[in-house]
Amino acid sequence: MARYSRTEGTIALITLSNPPVNALGAAVRRTITDIMHRALTDGEVKAVVLCGENGTFCAGADIREFGKPPSGPALVPLIHDMEASEKPVVAAIEGVALGGGLEIALGCHYRIAHAKARLGFPEVMLGLIPGAGGSQRLPRLIGIPAALELITTGRLVSAQEALKLGIVDQVVDGNTIETAVKFALNVIGRPLLSRRLSERTPAFSVDAAAVLEEGMARVKQRARGAFAPVVCVQALRAAATLPYSRGMETEEQLINTLIDSSQARALQYCFFAQRNARKWSLPSGARWNNSKPRAVHRVGVVGLGTMGRGITVSLVKAGISVVAVEMEEKQMDLGMRAVLGMLERDAQRRGDTRPPTHLLTFTLSLQQLGNVDLVIEAVFEDMALKKCLFTELCNVCKPSTLLCTNTSGLDVDALAVVTHRRSLVVGMHFFAPANVMKLLEVVCGPHSSAEAVATAMTLGKRLGKVGVVVGNCPGFVGNRMMKLYLDQAYFLLEEGAAPEQVDQVLEEFGFTMGIFKVSDLSGLDVGWRVRKASGLIGPDVNPKTPSRWRQGCRYSPLPDLLCEQGHLGQKSGRGWYLYETPGGKEPKPDPAMHRFLQEYRSRYGLTPRHVHAHEVIERCTYAMANEGFRILEEGIAARAEDIDVIYVFGYGWPRHRGGPMFHAAQVGLATVLQRLEHYHQLHPDVPHLQPSPLLQRLVEAGSPPVHHWREHVQHLHSYL
Numbered sequence: 140m141a142r143y144s145r146t147e148g149t150i151a152l153i154t155l156s157n158p159p160v161n162a163l164g165a166a167v168r169r170t171i172t173d174i175m176h177r178a179l180t181d182g183e184v185k186a187v188v189l190c191g192e193n194g195t196f197c198a199g200a201d202i203r204e205f206g207k208p209p210s211g212p213a214l215v216p217l218i219h220d221m222e223a224s225e226k227p228v229v230a231a232i233e234g235v236a237l238g239g240g241l242e243i244a245l246g247c248h249y250r251i252a253h254a255k256a257r258l259g260f261p262e263v264m265l266g267l268i269p270g271a272g273g274s275q276r277l278p279r280l281i282g283i284p285a286a287l288e289l290i291t292t293g294r295l296v297s298a299q300e301a302l303k304l305g306i307v308d309q310v311v312d313g314n315t316i317e318t319a320v321k322f323a324l325n326v327i328g329r330p331l332l333s334r335r336l337s338e339r340t341p342a343f344s345v346d347a348a349a350v351l352e353e354g355m356a357r358v359k360q361r362a363r364g365a366f367a368p369v370v371c372v373q374a375l376r377a378a379a380t381l382p383y384s385r386g387m388e389t390e391e392q393l394i395n396t397l398i399d400s401s402q403a404r405a406l407q408y409c410f411f412a413q414r415n416a417r418k419w420s421l422p423s424g425a426r427w428n429n430s431k432p433r434a435v436h437r438v439g440v441v442g443l444g445t446m447g448r449g450i451t452v453s454l455v456k457a458g459i460s461v462v463a464v465e466m467e468e469k470q471m472d473l474g475m476r477a478v479l480g481m482l483e484r485d486a487q488r489r490g491d492t493r494p495p496t497h498l499l500t501f502t503l504s505l506q507q508l509g510n511v512d513l514v515i516e517a518v519f520e521d522m523a524l525k526k527c528l529f530t531e532l533c534n535v536c537k538p539s540t541l542l543c544t545n546t547s548g549l550d551v552d553a554l555a556v557v558t559h560r561r562s563l564v565v566g567m568h569f570f571a572p573a574n575v576m577k578l579l580e581v582v583c584g585p586h587s588s589a590e591a592v593a594t595a596m597t598l599g600k601r602l603g604k605v606g607v608v609v610g611n612c613p614g615f616v617g618n619r620m621m622k623l624y625l626d627q628a629y630f631l632l633e634e635g636a637a638p639e640q641v642d643q644v645l646e647e648f649g650f651t652m653g654i655f656k657v658s659d660l661s662g663l664d665v666g667w668r669v670r671k672a673s674g675l676i677g678p679d680v681n682p683k684t685p686s687r688w689r690q691g692c693r694y695s696p697l698p699d700l701l702c703e704q705g706h707l708g709q710k711s712g713r714g715w716y717l718y719e720t721p722g723g724k725e726p727k728p729d730p731a732m733h734r735f736l737q738e739y740r741s742r743y744g745l746t747p748r749h750v751h752a753h754e755v756i757e758r759c760t761y762a763m764a765n766e767g768f769r770i771l772e773e774g775i776a777a778r779a780e781d782i783d784v785i786y787v788f789g790y791g792w793p794r795h796r797g798g799p800m801f802h803a804a805q806v807g808l809a810t811v812l813q814r815l816e817h818y819h820q821l822h823p824d825v826p827h828l829q830p831s832p833l834l835q836r837l838v839e840a841g842s843p844p845v846h847h848w849r850e851h852v853q854h855l856h857s858y859l
C-alpha cells in the first residue's frame with residue numbers, strides 16, 4: 140500500500156506500493172495518510188521524499204472504486220497537511236503522475252521527474268474534473284491558458300514539457316529517488332511559503348477572461364454533449380476569480396455534479412472495456428496470456444488504394460519494413476506519392492527532418508513478398524479477386540507467412556480454404572483513414588490459429604490500434620450492425636425525414652458525424668458494390684420483385700437510385716448533400732434532394748410525416764443494439780464490451796454514452812425491448828426490429844448488468 144523508511148538520517152522516504160500503477164484505492168489513501176502524519180510529526184525527520192514502487196509514481200484514483208460507496212480518507216486533507224507542513228516534501232516522479240497522483244505531487248513543495256515520466260490530468264476522459272485541488276493548484280502554477288488546455292483535453296505531457304511549463308523543478312536521467320533525496324537534504328530549512336501553490340494567486344487579467352471564454356466556446360463545440368470538459372472550464376474560472384478556499388469549495392460542488400453521472404459511468408466503462416478487449420480467448424482455450432505471437436519484422440501490403448496507403452503509413456511509423464505491391468504502374472505511382480506525402484507531413488508535425496522512407500519498397504511484383512513475415516491484402520472488395528490473390532500468395536510467400544485480409548465484410552474462411560495454410564489466415568480489418576482510426580477488428584475463423592490471432596493483435600498494438608477479436612460473418616461486428624443503422628436511416632427518409640435532419644439529431648446525440656455525412660464521405664458506391672455482389676440489385680433480381688422489397692423484407696432503393704444518377708457523395712460533388720465541387724468537403728442541404736425525396740414518396744404512395752428526434756435515435760440505436768444481442772448470441776463477439784469498443788473507436792459513437800450496448804443498458808433493457816416491439820408492430824416487414832431472443836431473456840432475468848450478459852447466452856457458440 141505505502142511503505143515508510145528513513146534514509147540519510149533525517150529524510151523520510153514514503154513509497155506508494157499498489158501494483159500495477161499505485162492507484163489510490165481506499166487502503167492506499169489510509170496508509171499514506173497515516174505514514175505522512177508520522178513523518179510530519181516525527182521530530183527527527185527534516186524532509187520527506189514521496190515516490191512510487193516499480194518505476195511508477197501514481198496513476199491517480201483507483202477507477203474500480205468509482206460508483207461504489209465512498210470509503211477511506213479523502214485526498215484533500217492529506218494534500219493540505221502535506222503542503223502546509225514546515226518540512227519540505229519532494230515528489231520523485233517516475234513512470235506516471237496522473238490525476239490524484241499529480242494532485243499529490245502538486246501538494247509537494249518540489250517535484251523531480253525522470254526523463255521518461257509523463258504527467259497529466261486525464262480525469263476529463265473519465266467524465267470528471269481534477270477533484271482533489273488539481274483544478275485550483277495547476278493554474279496557480281502554470282497559468283490559466285496552459286492549465287485550461289491540459290485539464291480540458293486530458294493530454295499527458297512529457298517530463299521535458301512539464302519542466303518547460305514549470306510543473307516540475309528538475310528532470311533527471313539517472314536515479315530519480317536518489318536525486319530527490321539529495322535535493323531534499325539541500326532544501327531543508329528553506330522558506331516554503333512560495334512553494335505552496337494554494338498560497339499563490341493566479342493573475343486574472345482581461346486576457347485570462349478572454350482565454351476562458353474562448354476555451355468554453357471551443358470545449359462546447361468539441362464536447363459533442365459531454366459535460367466534463369465544460370465543467371473543467373467552470374472549475375478553472377473559479378481558480379481564476381476566487382480565493383483558493385472558495386475555489387476548492389467550487390471544485391467540490393462541481394465534481395459532485397459529475398461523480399455519479401451517467402456520462403462518468405459510461406466513460407469509466409469505456410476505460411475498462413478498451414483494456415478488456417485485449418484479453419481475448421478462443422474456444423480451444425487459447426488466450427491472450429498463453430499464446431505466443433510471431434515476430435513481425437517485414438510486412439507485405441497488397442493494394443495501395445485508400446486503405447493500403449494508410450496501413451503502409453501506420454506500419455512504417457511503427458518502424459516496420461513494408462513491401463507494398465500494386466498491380467499497375469499508375470496506381471503504384473499515386474499510392475507511393477500519397478504514402479510519402481503522409482509520412483513527410485507526419486515527420487514535419489513531429490519536428491523530424493526525415494521520414495523513415497528507408498523502410499519502404501514499392502513494387503509491381505508479388506514475387507518480392509518471398510521474405511515477408513505477414514501480408515495484409517487491401518485490394519478491391521471482390522471475392523474472386525481475393526481468392527486468386529491468396530492462392531498466389533501461398534505460392535510466393537515463405538510457408539510461415541501469415542496471410543491477412545482487410546476485407547470489410549467478406550468471408551475470411553472462404554479465403555483461408557484456398558490456401559495451404561488455413562491456420563495462418565485471419566482478417567485484419569482496419570478503418571479509414573487507416574493511419575488515423577484506432578480500431579482494428581481481428582477476424583478469427585474456425586481455422587485461425589491462436590498464434591495467428593496473437594500475432595495480429597500484437598501487431599495492432601505496435602501500430603497503436605485498439606484490437607478486438609471477432610468471429611467471421613458477413614460484415615463481422617461493426618459493419619453488420621452498421622447495415623441496420625443505415626437501413627433505419629433510409630427508412631426514416633422514406634417516411635418523411637430529410638438527411639440533414641437525421642444527421643443533426645445524431646450529431647446532437649454525440650456522433651462525430653451524422654450517418655448521411657459519413658455515407659457521402661466514404662462514397663455511396665462502396666455500399667452499392669456490396670449490394671450488387673450480394674444479389675440485392677442487378678441481373679439476379681427477379682424483375683417481378685417490388686422495388687422496395689428484397690429477400691423477404693423491406694428494402695430501400697434510395698441509395699441505389701442516387702448511385703445510378705452518379706451521385707456518389709463528396710467525390711462527385713453530390714450525394715445526400717450538395718458540395719461546391721467534386722471532392723468538396725462542406726456539405727450543404729440540397730433542394731434537389733428534397734424534391735427527389737418528395738417524388739420518390741409520391742411514386743410509392745408514401746405519406747410523409749414529421750419524424751421526431753427521439754424516433755431517429757431510438758430506431759437507429761436500438762436497431763444496432765438489437766443486432767448486437769444477436770451477435771453476442773452467435774458468438775461473433777465475445778462480450779458486449781467488445782461491441783462497444785468497436786463502435787467507440789471505429790464508428791464515432793460518443794464515448795460518453797459508452798457504446799450501443801452500454802447505452803441500451805443505461806436506457807433500460809425493458810424500455811429498449813418495449814420500444815423495439817412498438818416499432819416492429821409498426822414495421823412488421825423489418826425483421827431486425829423484432830426484439831432478439833437474448834434481449835428478451837435478459838429482460839426476463841431482471842436486466843442484469845452488461846458484464847453478466849454472456850451468462851444468458853443459451854448455447855455458447857464455437858466462434859469465440
Ligand SMILES: CC(C)(COP(=O)(O)OP(=O)(O)OC[C@H]1O[C@@H](n2cnc3c(N)ncnc32)[C@H](O)[C@@H]1OP(=O)(O)O)[C@@H](O)C(=O)NCCC(=O)NCCSC(=O)CC(=O)CCCCCCCCCCCCC(=O)O
Nearest residue numbers: 162198199200201202209213214237238239261270271414
Ligand atoms: C497508467 C496508465 C498510463 C498505464 O498505461 P499502460 O502501461 O498502457 O497500462 P494499462 O493497461 O492501461 O494499465 C495497466 C493496468 O492498470 C489498470 N489501471 C490503470 N490505471 C488505473 C487506475 N487509475 N485505477 C485502477 N486501475 C488502473 C488497468 O486497468 C490495467 O489493468 P488490467 O487491465 O487488469 O491489466 C493508464 O492505465 C492510464 O492512463 N490509467 C488511467 C489514469 C487515470 O485516468 N487517472 C485518473 C484517475 S481519476 C483521479 O485520479 C481523480 C482523483 O484522484 C481525485 C479524487 C477525488 C475524486 C472523488 C472520487 C470519489 C472516490 C471515493 C472516495 C473519496 C476519496 C477522495 O476524495 O479523495
Ligand SMILES: NC(=O)C1=CN([C@@H]2O[C@H](COP(=O)(O)OP(=O)(O)OC[C@H]3O[C@@H](n4cnc5c(N)ncnc54)[C@H](O)[C@@H]3O)[C@@H](O)[C@H]2O)C=CC1
Nearest residue numbers: 442443444445446465466470517518519520545546547571
Ligand atoms: N475504403 C474503406 O473505407 C475501407 C475499405 N476496406 C476494404 O479494404 C479493401 C481495399 O479497399 P480500398 O482501399 O477502399 O480500395 P481501393 O479501390 O481504394 O484500392 C484498391 C487497390 O488495390 C489495387 N489492386 C487491385 N487488385 C490488385 C492486385 N491483384 N494486386 C495488387 N493491387 C491490386 C488497385 O489497383 C487499387 O489501388 C477492400 O477489401 C475494402 O472492402 C476496409 C475498411 C474500410
